[in-house]
């Protein structure tokens with residue numbers, strides 16, 4: 107199978123590593139990729155905004171399967187352009203990707219399907235925003251309606267902060283605050299059959315102890331030792347199947363990776379957000395645990411044959427990833443700094459680039475130091491050992507990834 111992977115971050119490096127390890131994959135291409143991905147795939151220059159260019163590349167490399175990493179080309183409709191050329195693609199259509207592309211659309215699908223989520227109001231006028239803030243009370247949650255690269259959400263106890271964010275965004279969803287530990291559940295689906303991967307937890311804030319502004323994600327671990335054994339089946343029954351059913355009913359079945367972001371509240375799991383693609387950095391910890399060859403699984407989903415796919419096999423143990431970010435992140439990051447210690451197995455490249463043969467930083471999140479181990483503490487220690495080996499001037503990382511889970515401090519409210 108010839109596979110073309112689209113994207114260039116740590117998620118794509120994790121996907122490329124797993125795809126390259128699948129014996130069925132005879133050629134792996136990546137557009138545009140990064141120097142880390144270049145060690146396992148052939149890289150092609152690409153502009154993710156040029157959908158026809160991506161489709162031409164898929165034709166040129168005679169791809170049997172295209173795997174789309176990031177949301178921007180999916181929301182723009184790259185899957186439709188590829189399917190129109192008869193190419194199997196793992197990733198939802200433009201219509202189904204609205205589940206991530208519009209928070210308001212996601213809320214309306216959940217309402218129609220009876221899916222548990224925070225109560226919300228979609229607002230455009232300052233007066234509507236103010237009324238919604240007062241209706242739900244603090245902490246205030248204000249979300250940009252459209253895509254915002256992980257930075258569209260403000261959660262604050264300050265009413266002025268919430269009002270300011272709403273004014274900057276234009277159209278927003280104001281919603282009730284959900285208290286409880288968060289988890290990310292990935293579901294591989296062909297629109298009908300749903301295959302869950304083990305839940306993971308992401309760390310959204312820049313600072314230790316969940317302080318400071320939101321980021322694209324500073325680390326992750328899987329599986330979740332604190333999650334009740336019935337949790338995944340619960341979420342499949344209350345969230346995933348009704349949502350997939352509603353999208354089929356609308357005539358826009360969702361085929362690809364349904365990412366369900368949840369808070370586990372006193373009233374059970376409730377949806378915080380849907381994404382239409384693998385999460386970053388959760389993918390970095392989920393895929394190393396998968397023993398089943400990845401390309402076969404994604405191809406079955408892309409071609410509507412997931413019901414015939416054998417059950418997934420998982421490696422025992424746990425995985426942890428710690429993101430090393432550039433100085434300045436999540437504001438404007440400093441780029442172009444030399445990096446060393448990034449060539450070990452498990453050091454996944456997020457924002458790196460080669461300049462005259464030297465590796466330099468090229469984005470906010472630079473590396474995702476990822477390790478597995480027989481237990482969560484072992485995986486955590488191994489991931490931090492990789493972080494210790496990295497040299498990048500001014501870099502930042504959290505020191506508490508997976509710590510509360512290791513120490514048994516995560517509690518579901520009751």
Ligand code: AMP
Pocket residue numbers: 224247249256258259261281282283284285288310320367378379
């Ligand atoms: P999102 O981009 O929707 O995932 O939001 C980013 C982060 O904001 C989430 O991971 C949560 O930590 C937080 N968040 C979003 N919505 C809520 C909510 N209704 N209640 C509590 N926290 C939330």
Ligand code: GLY
Pocket residue numbers: 256308322323381384385386387388
């Ligand atoms: N880990 C959060 C995201 O991928 O959106």
